[in-house]
Amino acid sequence: MKCTRCGDRATVELRRHNAAFCVADFLAFFRRQVSTAIGKYRMFGREERVLVAVSGGKDSLALWDVLIEEGYETSGLYLDLGIFEYSVESQAKCQAFAAARGVPLIVSVVADAVGGPVPIIQKVTRRPPCSGCGLSKRYLMNRAALEHGFPVVATGHNLDDARSRASRPRCRPLTRSWFGA
Amino acid sequence: MKVVLRNPRREVELPGPRRVKDVLRELQIVPGTVLIIRQDELLTTDAMLDDADTIELRPVMSGGGSGGVAPAGRRP
Incomplete structure (x- = not known):
């Protein structure tokens, strides 16, 4: 081919x-x-600062890379979910990415903001891990955007993620959020 | 040829030569739900595979998903 x-x-x-x-x-x-x-x-203009929520995975880091290359003023936001070695490795990947491109990375620790890491949230709420985790992440993304003066939050999802989201009840974000690639 | 699959990790031996799309059909894997990798190189579905080849079929997933390879006829 x-x-x-x-x-x-x-x-x-x-x-x-x-x-x-x-x-x-x-x-x-x-x-x-x-x-x-x-x-x-x-979605947003050249003059608007974009807070890119990154997990350390391919989708969000690819989005961040494209926005940097396109000349947008961006900062990464990494949420430390407190999921043991997984979170340690994910944060290290985000830090290495930011350092290699000379862009800022904000790190927000879920446990500091909501009283416990995701594994504890799961036990306390007795909800599926993605449920409590998703709620916490949405809140912390919006809060970080407001605190640091970003009018736009960008998250990198693929169509599978978008389809999954579309089937759930929606809540209106405090800032404009957009799906990435 | 050796075909390495994941979730769960396993290996399947298939006779060659044959095209990638024929391997996927035999294993009931929907094209587009996996990356086809041979020696750190991506292959398209028309690529020809020899008896001596080793390929990996790596499921495409996102958001920490843990799904495996989707069977034929079902969207991932």
Whole structure:
């Protein structure tokens, strides 16, 4: 299979777009998709500072990378959920990412803000881990944005995440939030 | 060829040569739900695999999801 743009060997196949790309052209395509979506849906402007909620995973760090490359003034927000070694490793990845690109990273500790880490929240609330965790994260994202003067919070989700969210009751965020890639 | 799967991690031996899409069909895996990796390189579904190849089928997941490879006919 050949790259739709340059004709070299493709490594990524996107059936939804009836296209295939080599690595370089896939990255260009991905960046263009994000940029186009921000403009098309009037998500935020060049003059607005963007707080990017990052988990240390590929989705949120890819979004942050694209926004930096596009010239937006960004800061990362890492929420330490207190999930043992997982949280330690995730925070280290976010810190390394921020340091490599020379951008600021805000770290907010869930246990300090709501009285306990996610494993304790799960026990106390007797709700599924994602439920208590999601509530805490939404609150802390909005709070950090207000405290640090960010009019925009960006979160990196893929379509599976968006579909999952759409099936749940919605609550209105305090700041404008947008799905990323 | 050796096919390495995850969640749970296991290995399957299949005869070659055959294309990636035929391997996915035999294992009842929906294309697009996995990354197909051979020696740190991504493959598309039309790539030809030899008897001596080892490929990994890594499920695409997000948000800490723990789902496995989706069976054919069911969206992930």
